[in-house]
Amino acid sequence: MKILKTxxxxxxxxxxxxxxxxxxxxxxxxxxxxxxxxxxxxxxDELVKLLPGLREHHGSxxxxxxxxxxxxxxVSIAKIIQHVxxxxxxxxGMSVHFGRIRPAATPGICxxxxxYKNSRAGRYAGRAAVRICQSIIDRGYYPQxxxxxxxxxxxxxxxxxxxxxxxxxxxxxxxxxGIPWQELPVRHVVQLGYGKYQRRIQTAQTDxxxxxxxxxxxxxxxxxxxLQEASLPTPRGEVIYYFDELENAIDRIGGFPIVIKPLDxxxxxxxxxxxxxxxxxxxxxxxxxxxxxxxGILVERYYQGKDYRILVINGKVEAVAERVPAHVIxxxxxxxxxxxxxxxxxxxxxxxxxxxxxxxxxxxxxxxxLAQQGYYLDSILDKDEICYLxxxxxxxxxxxxxxxxxxxxxxxxWMAERSAQIIGLDIAGIxxxxxxxxxxxxxxxxxxxxVNAAPGLRMHLQPSQGEPRDVTAPILEMLYPPGCPCLIxxxxxxxxxxxTTTTRLTAHLFKQTKKVIGYTTTDGTYIGEYLLESGDNTGxxxxxxxxxxxxVEVAVLETARGGILRSGLGFxxxxxxxxxxxxxxxxxxxxINTLEDMAQVKSVVAEATDDNGxxxxxxxxxxxxxxxxxxxxxxxxxxxxxxxxxxxxxLRKGGIAAVYDGDFLTFCNGQDTIQVEQMVNVPCTLRGxxxxxxxxxLAASLAAYVQGVSVEDISTGxxxxxxxxxxxxxxxxxxxxxxxxxxxxxxxxxxxxxxIGEFVSQWSExxxxxxxxxxxxxxxxxxxxxxxxxxxxxDWVIIKEDDDTRDRPxxxxxxxxxxxxxxxxxxxxxxxxxxETQAIQxxxxxxxxxxxxxxxxxxxxxxxxxxx
Numbered sequence: 001m002k003i004l005k006t007x008x009x010x011x012x013x014x015x016x017x018x019x020x021x022x023x024x025x026x027x028x029x030x031x032x033x034x035x036x037x038x039x040x041x042x043x044x045d046e047l048v049k050l051l052p053g054l055r056e057h058h059g060s061x062x063x064x065x066x067x068x069x070x071x072x073x074x075v076s077i078a079k080i081i082q083h084v085x086x087x088x089x090x091x092x093g094m095s096v097h098f099g100r101i102r103p104a105a106t107p108g109i110c111x112x113x114x115x116y117k118n119s120r121a122g123r124y125a126g127r128a129a130v131r132i133c134q135s136i137i138d139r140g141y142y143p144q145x146x147x148x149x150x151x152x153x154x155x156x157x158x159x160x161x162x163x164x165x166x167x168x169x170x171x172x173x174x175x176x177x178g179i180p181w182q183e184l185p186v187r188h189v190v191q192l193g194y195g196k197y198q199r200r201i202q203t204a205q206t207d208x209x210x211x212x213x214x215x216x217x218x219x220x221x222x223x224x225x226x227l228q229e230a231s232l233p234t235p236r237g238e239v240i241y242y243f244d245e246l247e248n249a250i251d252r253i254g255g256f257p258i259v260i261k262p263l264d265x266x267x268x269x270x271x272x273x274x275x276x277x278x279x280x281x282x283x284x285x286x287x288x289x290x291x292x293x294x295x296g297i298l299v300e301r302y303y304q305g306k307d308y309r310i311l312v313i314n315g316k317v318e319a320v321a322e323r324v325p326a327h328v329i330x331x332x333x334x335x336x337x338x339x340x341x342x343x344x345x346x347x348x349x350x351x352x353x354x355x356x357x358x359x360x361x362x363x364x365x366x367x368x369x370l371a372q373q374g375y376y377l378d379s380i381l382d383k384d385e386i387c388y389l390x391x392x393x394x395x396x397x398x399x400x401x402x403x404x405x406x407x408x409x410x411x412x413x414w415m416a417e418r419s420a421q422i423i424g425l426d427i428a429g430i431x432x433x434x435x436x437x438x439x440x441x442x443x444x445x446x447x448x449x450x451v452n453a454a455p456g457l458r459m460h461l462q463p464s465q466g467e468p469r470d471v472t473a474p475i476l477e478m479l480y481p482p483g484c485p486c487l488i489x490x491x492x493x494x495x496x497x498x499x500t501t502t503t504r505l506t507a508h509l510f511k512q513t514k515k516v517i518g519y520t521t522t523d524g525t526y527i528g529e530y531l532l533e534s535g536d537n538t539g540x541x542x543x544x545x546x547x548x549x550x551x552v553e554v555a556v557l558e559t560a561r562g563g564i565l566r567s568g569l570g571f572x573x574x575x576x577x578x579x580x581x582x583x584x585x586x587x588x589x590x591x592i593n594t595l596e597d598m599a600q601v602k603s604v605v606a607e608a609t610d611d612n613g614x615x616x617x618x619x620x621x622x623x624x625x626x627x628x629x630x631x632x633x634x635x636x637x638x639x640x641x642x643x644x645x646x647x648x649x650x651l652r653k654g655g656i657a658a659v660y661d662g663d664f665l666t667f668c669n670g671q672d673t674i675q676v677e678q679m680v681n682v683p684c685t686l687r688g689x690x691x692x693x694x695x696x697x698l699a700a701s702l703a704a705y706v707q708g709v710s711v712e713d714i715s716t717g718x719x720x721x722x723x724x725x726x727x728x729x730x731x732x733x734x735x736x737x738x739x740x741x742x743x744x745x746x747x748x749x750x751x752x753x754x755x756i757g758e759f760v761s762q763w764s765e766x767x768x769x770x771x772x773x774x775x776x777x778x779x780x781x782x783x784x785x786x787x788x789x790x791x792x793x794x795d796w797v798i799i800k801e802d803d804d805t806r807d808r809p810x811x812x813x814x815x816x817x818x819x820x821x822x823x824x825x826x827x828x829x830x831x832x833x834x835x836e837t838q839a840i841q842x843x844x845x846x847x848x849x850x851x852x853x854x855x856x857x858x859x860x861x862x863x864x865x866x867x868x
Contacts, residue, residue: 001077001134002028004109006126008119010540011568012608014601015113019098020568023085023122025112026104027130029077032137033108036074044071046136047080050147053087058097076101077133078110084129085114089121092154096122104591111591121157124150159351163190165458166203173472179486180572182544192479194571195488195518195552199479204427205454206479213424217453218264220298223423230422232415233447237300239263246285247278249299256302260284263296273391274302274372283368303433303447307393308404310412310430311460311471312420314478317413319460319469320405320437326360326389326398330381336370337362337377340389349398356462360389360398401459403466407438415441419451426478429455488552490571491703494559494605495580495618496598497752498696499538501723501731502580503558505684505700508721510554512713518546519556522746523729523860527552539563543570554707564604565590576703577609578616580695582623583751587779599623609633614706616699619646619657636706638698640691658702660694665718667705676701677715684723686734689762692755693723693732730860732756735867740766740851742844744863747856748775750785756854757793766850770794771843773836773856776806776813783813787820794854796829797821800839802858810834840866 005026012020037044048054048068059067067083082099089096099114116122128150135142163171163183167190174181174192181192184200192199200207205214216222224234236253240246250258260281261271270291272284288297311319328339340360343349349357362377366389370376373387381387393399412432420428434446441447460469480486491510493503500522507519507526518527520542524534527549533542538560546555547570559569582599592598606615606627612634618624619637625646628635637647638658647657647668654670665676679688682697701714723732730746747756760768770793774786790797799821801814814832821828833839836858843853844866857863 001030001032001130003127003130004028006123007566008116008123009568010119011570011572012604013568014565014604015100016098017604017607019115020572021116021119021122022098022113022568023116023119023126025081025126025130026109027078027081027112028109030108032077033110036076037071037080038074040137042140043136044068046141047071047084047133050132050136050142050144051084051087051091053091054083057083057087059083076110078112081126081129081133082112082114084132085112085122085125088125088128088150088154089116092121092151092158094118094121094154094158102591105593118158118161120161121154124154124157164188164203165461166454166456167201169457169461169472170201170204170475173470173476177476177480177486179476179480182548191548193486194490194547195555196516196550197485197488198548198550199486201475201479203454204457204475206426206475208479209426209453210424213426213428214453216423217425217428217451220261220263220265220450221296223451226422227419227448227451230418232419232422233441235259235300235303235447235449237298240297240299241295243282243285246281246297246299250281253299253301256281259298259300259302260288261298261300262288262292263298264293265291271392272368280368280372287365303445305433305435305444305446306437308432308434308437309401309455309459310408310416310432311455311457312416312425312428312430313471313474314426315417315421316474317408317416318405318471318474320403320408321401321459321463322404322437323393323395323459324400324402325391325393326400328381328387328389330383330385330387332383333380335378335380336375336387336389339381356458357400357464358396358398362389365390395456395459400464403460403463403469404437405467405469409438409440411440412437412446415448419448423451425451425453427455427475428452488547489554489576489707490547490574491554491556491576491578491707492559492569492571492574492605492608493557493578493580493699493703494561494564494602495578495624496583496585496602496749497747497755498580498692498699499558499560500746501684501693501728502578502696502700503556504728504731505696505717505721506578506703507556508727509700509704509709509714509717510556510707512717513554513709515553516551517554517556518549518552519558520546521558522560536560540567540570547571559605561592561598561601564601565592569604569608571608573608573610573613574605575610575613576616576707577605577607577613578699578703579603579606579618579624579627580699581618581621581751583749584782584785585749585751585778587782595623599627603627603630606631614656614703616702616706618695618699619644619650620695634706636702638695638702640695640698656702656706658698658705660698663688665698665701667702667711674711676711677718682718682721684721684728684732686723686732686759690732690755690759692758725864729864730857732759733864737844737867739849740847740853742867743852743854744860744867745854745856746860748773749778750782750789753786753789753793753856756856757789760793760852760854763852766852767796767848768794769843769847769851769853770797771800771836771839771853771855771857772797772817773800773802773858774813774817775802775858776804776808778813780816783816784820784823787817787822788824790817791821791825791828796831798831798833798839798843800836801834803836804858837862837866 007024009022057067059070078101094117096115103110132142221239256276258275270288307323344359390397416430429452431449460471507517520537525532525537525542538558543557607630609615614634614636615631619639636656640660642661657668667674685693733744735742799814
């Protein structure tokens with residue numbers, strides 16, 4: 001077996017709307033393509049022995065063990081690979097369940113689709129699944145050692161790409177609230193929301209966190225001074241920069257016990273507590289100096305008591321935790337080292353932040369703490385005797401947290417909230433040392449040790465003891481208060497023909513509202529009046545470019561077939577999903593072989609419409625109208641036929657539609673009607689002559705209308721939108737060149753040719769000349785059909801060929817078009833000039849007075865340049 005192609009999908013897609021993250025393997029099963037699992041001796045037994053988790057897979061049976069039953073009855077190797085890829089990820093701690101398979105048109109080849117949590121891990125799992133199955137078939141087994149390496153690799157990928165517990169918790173809360181997110185490629189920053197409503201977080205630091213607050217929190221002495229000035233209790237201490245200042249500093253604060261820590265440290269690094277001797281002070285100074293970026297060392301009086309972290313969000317205390325340093329409890333027989341090993345084996349502990357608790361690492365600092373208590377690693381503690389292993393209580397060094405939120409004294413709440421506001425932090429971790437958090441600090445000699453920016457949330461979300469506190473909810477409520485949107489309106493437009501014109505027109509209609517519009521087209525990506533990137537930008541990346549821009553207020557996205565199949569949509573839900581039509585184009589590519597297949601691809605745009613949004617569908621196209629049954633939100637139809645039965649029934653039920661009655665564009669809402677504009681006043685329809693442009697106008701106008709654009713603005717936009725080289729390059733551009741006219745249109749499929757033919761057939765002033773061609777990756781019959789249609793549209797043609805022949809031999813596409821011409825009209829006059837530039841120049845040179853030269857270019861920009 002071999003994998004021919006791997007695709008990674010990131011949004012709603014051809015395979016699933018609700019499972020956006022999918023891997024698609026194009027698999028050549030070779031000689032195994034016709035063999036079922038029952039025909040592979042001992043295969044199932046060996047596979048389940050290797051991956052016992054497969055027993056839990058439901059398969060299509062929908063019950064535990066369902067897939068196992070299917071294997072015993074006979075399933076394809078592709079189906080087995082799908083489940084193995086899912087199980088490998090699940091066994092590595094990334095639980096996934098969804099998958100599908102679909103045979104390709106080519107015998108032996110199929111697409112294996114399965115879900116992922118991490119895209120790198122998903123692709124790895126796909127390769128490993130094929131390797132495992134092939135090994136068991138060829139050798140009868142897959143080495144356990146190699147499976148362990150696979151799982152270790154997957155776990156390593158997961159750890160490398162992990163967001164961190166705080167960020168992940170905030171992201172999970174965002175998902176619950178329907179707020180999209182993505183990790184930006186810098187500094188582990190996560191963006192929430194879209195466009196002008198986007199917000200950014202970096203752990204528990206937000207884009208509204210005061211930069212001065214971060215600076216103060218990072219400077220422990222500055223924090224202390226500000227709190228002292230506000231009459232808040234802080235430790236007595238001072239800052240030194242040189243070792244020879246240490247002894248005098250200790251004397252000035254009253255002698256031992258003391259604390260020494262770096263002035264600008266974090267996460268407990270470089271801190272030594274409860275120092276009681278000059279030798280320990282020297283060692284602590286060296287440790288703090290190593291961690292101090294600016295060289296400053298803070299020497300403070302040591303205050304006896306427990307370590308508490310108070311979390312303040314948006315000026316309010318949301319959680320309190322007592323932090324207990326890493327420690328072991330004696331059993332009377334085990335050494336301290338053995339007790340540490342036993343604790344680290346607990347499933348709740350992991351490396352770094354991968355689990356609720358962190359493994360306790362034995363280092364130089366551990367040895368020093370043990371020595372202070374009179375112990376060594378091989379010491380045996382009495383039963384229930386406690387031995388501390390770290391000086392600080394940070395979870396990152398193996399400490400534990402006990403929830404004390406309901407015990408904190410109201411005066412201490414007030415002090416903590418004041419402290420966060422004085423330092424200037426929207427999210428702050430206030431560290432307090434005192435003997436009892438339920439009593440006022442002044443009664444028990446308690447002090448505020450530090451105020452931390454970007455505090456960790458793990459201790460509150462998953463305390464070792466006590467009630468978990470959902471502290472991510474107030475963070476999201478701070479970022480997005482009630483009534484504040486997180487999304488900009490998104491209009492997604494697809495169809496076989498007319499996408500670019502409709503996208504540009506829709507963007508133009510929204511511009512009448514004075515908002516900043518970002519839109520993507522086959523010609524480029526735009527924000528407002530400015531081109532960001534030229535080129536065919538109709539996929540996920542260009543959509544993300546628009547949605548990530550903080551200036552954009554409305555996104556209008558041309559959404560092409562290729563992008564949907566290659567990577568899925570660039571958004572989870574749209575407010576308006578427009579489907580213009582489904583016609584024969586790109587058939588035979590990516591195993592999309594029929595119009596029904598193509599309709600299923602296009603329907604992704606309709607199905608991905610938000611429950612409160614609208615799918616705008618062409619009621620005159622049965623394949624498009626049929627998509628309504630898959631739409632969970634609202635449906636709005638457009639039609640050129642006032643008597644369309646689908647629309648009449650829809651209006652009878654109170655639905656919305658845009659109707660062309662032969663004169664006016666009319667919005668119908670139930671039985672109420674609003675005449676918007678006479679089509680003769682809409683320039684892009686050539687005064688109401690071109691029916692396919694009228695359909696585009698209906699779709700764009702309806703998309704704007706259901707999003708609240710006023711009828712007046714829609715009317716103004718329709719009257720000011722020109723089918724010109726500036727506003728719609730390559731889309732129905734009719735240009736007068738003195739003695740004759742030229743029409744440029746990007747039509748490149750039979751449906752597009754037919755649509756242009758409707759206008760060309762009405763030209764009666766002179767000859768009708770076509771410069772025709774078609775993309776090389778279209779089916780033979782499609783290219784022949786272009787030739788056949790050309791004989792009906794033109795008096796004579798020049799057959800040219802695209803520069804990019806798309807893997808066809810040079811001249812083959814042109815010969816197929818010529819074959820279509822000769823089959824339809826053997827005597828029809830044509831010339832064959834493969835070079836597009838030369839073909840256009842020849843047509844212009846030979847055009848007679850009153851002629852219409854129609855150019856179907858590969859490069860619109862080049863054709864326009866030639867005309868200019």
